[in-house]
Amino acid sequence: MNPQSAIPQDEARVALVTQLAGRSIVFVGLMGAGKTAIGRKTAGALGLGFIDSDQEIEDVSRMTIPDLFERYGETEFRALEQRVILRLLEQGPQVLSTGGGAFMNAQTREAIAAHGISVWLKADLDLLMERVSKKQNRPLLKTANPRATLRKLMDDRYPTYALADITVPTRDERKEVIADEVIAALCGHFGIRTAIAAGEGQP
Numbered sequence: 001m002n003p004q005s006a007i008p009q010d011e012a013r014v015a016l017v018t019q020l021a022g023r024s025i026v027f028v029g030l031m032g033a034g035k036t037a038i039g040r041k042t043a044g045a046l047g048l049g050f051i052d053s054d055q056e057i058e059d060v061s062r063m064t065i066p067d068l069f070e071r072y073g074e075t076e077f078r079a080l081e082q083r084v085i086l087r088l089l090e091q092g093p094q095v096l097s098t099g100g101g102a103f104m105n106a107q108t109r110e111a112i113a114a115h116g117i118s119v120w121l122k123a124d125l126d127l128l129m130e131r132v133s134k135k136q137n138r139p140l141l142k143t144a145n146p147r148a149t150l151r152k153l154m155d156d157r158y159p160t161y162a163l164a165d166i167t168v169p170t171r172d173e174r175k176e177v178i179a180d181e182v183i184a185a186l187c188g189h190f191g192i193r194t195a196i197a198a199g200e201g202q203p
């Protein structure tokens with residue numbers, strides 16, 4: 001495909017799925033970044049299935065993520081998470097959202113690189129705090145100062161998240177807008193030039 005010739009958005013999305021060649025689009029990033037919500041919108045726009053690895057872990061274990069953390073500790077949880085993600089990656093093409101700590105595991109990163117295209121949804125601290133404060137199911141934030149804890153997680157994890165194939169800044173915007181930006185970034189990654197990837201036709 002000639003990367004210089006722009007093609008209609010619908011054709012570009014078909015071309016994108018073809019370029020995936022069975023691989024998964026894998027969302028990574030911190031809790032509250034919107035991996036599940038944006039992942040669902042991206043999957044819908046591309047006509048792909050969507051899987052949330054945290055939901056899959058809960059289904060497999062018949063326990064909630066907080067209960068798994070409490071009963072088995074983070075190390076055991078990460079081992080389970082790795083096994084589940086490795087299995088899910090064999091089921092592409094699809095869109096897969098992962099837990100915030102999943103991409104920190106070197107073996108999981110290698111598997112994602114082999115079987116998927118990783119997309120980091122990069123968010124700032126204020127946005128993340130606003131979102132995570134609405135839910136009480138964040139085991140890593142059960143601390144005296146959740147904001148400081150989240151800031152440390154950002155400092156620790158953002159250099160590793162930056163290894164993802166694609167980085168898309170996220171913000172307080174409609175999910176459809178961010179999903180379109182993700183698809184445009186994916187098209188750019190594969191050299192598919194479309195109206196949206198070229199920055200044209202945006203509202």
